[in-house]
Amino acid sequence: MKYFSELLFDGEKWLNDVYFEVDEKGLISKFQENSKNKVNNLGVVIPGFINCHSHSFQRAMSALAEKVHDFNSSDSFWTWREAMYDLVEKLDQKSFSIIADFVYMDMLEAGFTTVGEFHYLHKDIIESDLTLMGETIINSAFSVGIRLSLFPVLYQQGGINQELEDKQLRFNLSTDQMIKYFDEISLKVKDGNNLGLSIHSLRAVDQENMHRLVKFQKEKDCMLHIHISEQPKEVEEIKEAYKKRPVEYLFDQFEVGKKWCLIHATHVNENEVKLMAKSGCVVGICPITEANLGDGIFPLVDYLNLGGTFAIGSDSHVRVDALEELRLLEYSQRYRDLKRNRIALKEFDGSVGKTLISKTYKGGAKAVDLPVGTLKVGNYADFLVLNEKSPSVRLKRVDSLMDEIIFNSSSNIINDVYVCGIKKVSNSKHINKQKIEDQYVSILKSIS
Template identity: 40%
Template structure:
């Protein structure tokens, strides 16, 4: 039990050795100071702010050349083919495997950007929330906290073209989409938050945006949107709407701290300062952005403008917050030929700086009070392996840097969500059962 565990905790006010006492809701009731020399290092759990769970089962399947100019757009063809095979049962099995892996890696919360709503031909299931419920069930079984983000997807391009046959299972009329939101909102609890996602500017017609935002007025939905991920998208938006995507959004929507802009890779200087001024968060997914060849986010300029960011594993070619953070920093180093890009005068340690942004931005993107070990906060935390060579002799201030940058051996020993231990000795408590079901499902899908 977490209540009996002496921990060396990183709290908002610094490091302290304490036993966390939890209440019946899974929140920290108090931190009882202790001088126990055996206390292990504990960090707040990490929010994963962008996930397409079904794509975990595609990892490694798109790594052979089909076109000398392979890009996101050719990868998307495989994604469409694979998505067309899924039903609620297979989605649940894939998502449960993914969420167990996330917990083992140190993620304790996931923002699930969900657009597989209907049957493959676009016909709604008898229960129109069937695919959403599959994801909720997966999160419950794995024990991860979730912000479910049902996606509004209406058109196949900036020109308003109808959805292709392969896209029809993604689509909703606005009224049907709002009805789905209402259904899912009734399922909310401490472990489940429901938000809103616009797939992209190309998938939500310009004339629909005002009606959608009016329908959301007065609600506290977190709002997520893919934006400026590829150069082609930027060029198409300029041609169709006379402005770059982020510029258009800032000028035509009440973008504020409720909003999370996913990727936002290709930005002008004015867009960088505009996002920062709006208080919106950006969700960065470095391993997926690298895998798809999308480009590098202008991190240093964004931080200098006061911008907020979080991380997501998106297509799940990697399920590791360490790898996301490491490659966020390393990409900047390669581009600038400098080191320690994400550091600041206030937080010179790069690992700690990256983690603090991730915790703060993740809480904002999730619409929940996450990423803090303090009284009243969710008892969502990771305990690091005291026997890991990478942590040998570590002092408090060195732990975040070693966690992020010291090799590839996983350092998470235990993971707690709401005070409940779901990972022990680096293994999810249902790892074998979940993995067997996932393997059976994947073999069936790939044999078709």
């Protein structure tokens, strides 16, 4: 496949008149700036976004937990979690698959071309093969056309030293089972996709089993993702049990580094920010979900000043919109600091849009451990073609274009979406939209 782009953002900077070729594996095999070879002119192109953190099934409860049921007590993350468990009870493999198809389609339309799936609904309603639900995710991603990094999750306790609740039993695998699971499912992972491991949280796995899994992860040299410090209550529980704050405890117990992705890390002190930034780990921030659940604001300004790496994720999928995630990420820092232009670095000309987007591409690629996020030879040809009718795109003011894309555009500025150089979204609509949407509506009717 051969393409030309008159203006292309390679993940860090704008380039003019780029001609590129894509090989049969979907990798960029040739990439030339200032080319006269104007074959197949796409217009303005940017890399696809990387969604580092997803629980696909939660899409089915999006906007169904926005109502107060008891005016004498306040709703919180913990009351939302009960509603999520109620949904889980209704999901079988088929509905799980249809919801995954729908949310992966949503993601592609929003410009996400890679997803990291933090997968913990391991067991079907009926007794079946333990890898069935994981394979379902692999097959959904493949059929819809999004690139996948699958992170099967170890989830063994209902809280520190607490048995799992009945509603959590479908999440449970023993550590032996997880090790076997990893080796089995690694044979099913599609070309160009990836497999890592996850620990649900410090609450959900005891010390001994965490150490066993981390030892296994080191042997496999894969990424390890973990939810951490999302809620103040969780911080207090960890402090009481382990006499340390969660991130401090994690660094005390393990060599946290480049192969780790810490999801949320919202409630962290100065020392924890320093530990994370210096370690080379990725922090996976999920701004829309964190706002929706009332989690809090990640201290991104301090973290970035210390050289920290971050990625974005759509987590609960209350809304799937890559541009809104980035916008909210910046705005949340402004709300807290009462100042403007918080996430802006000199190396990106002080532009918030350019800083946010470039850092997110780099951090996202690390989080999913795949050659994506930068358009160059050897990386996957996952890219977005911007809407040529948009005034910002027509004006092509390269100094401000990334700020215009993030701050004054809606997601329909993304016109076409390509994965492996093949078009998956055309005119802002997925190529199988109607069928996927019809199946989703019908399955939601049946479980509501």
